[in-house]
Amino acid sequence: MNYQIKASSLSNEDAVIHIKESNIDFGTTSKTADTLPNPAELFLGSFAACMLKNVDRFSTMMKFNYSKATLDVNATRLENPPRMDNIIYNLTIYSNDKKLNTDLLKKNIEKYGTIYNTIKLSCAISGTIKTLENV
Known part of the structure; x- marks a missing residue:
């Protein structure tokens, strides 16, 4: 592609x-x-878009339903040379579906996310995925 x-x-x-x-x-x-x-925020936005696209993609493949996903992303900018480092994310998936396996979802996002894999070549990425029940 x-x-x-x-x-x-x-x-x-x-x-x-x-x-x-x-x-x-x-x-x-x-x-x-x-x-x-700014460009750094757009960069993190691309990372977030990749993760959210994969939540949707894997919901079909893993056969789970969700109503909403939210993502918080933080990163540290280093000065010399200027670059992003230490990206931390917190993904929340709103779902009552017992088939949602967050450990497998995290593994799939980390293995198959195009932007995720591009970024992890140059800086550390860590994060969590949690679920909240739909109200």
Whole structure:
């Protein structure tokens, strides 16, 4: 598989990533540092998207139902050279399904996640998966 995106920016303006029919604004200037995602946050967003996509994918393969999944991701930025390190995630799956095996789901996400596997080559990743019952 091959992937393609486009991005554009104007001098002293913020930028946009163009993916299929979506446009994702992101900050490249100091004036939007508090309102638009920066490149590091987009990077972590890609990691989160990979994990959530795999929750959906594996729900079908592992035959479990869930109503919602939420994910918190934290990382440390090192300075020299500038890079991400020590990504920690907490994935919560809202489900009453007894067939949901969180240990197997975690193993599958770690083994088959494209972005997950790309990132783990350059920094440590750790995390937890827990379930909460639907209300």
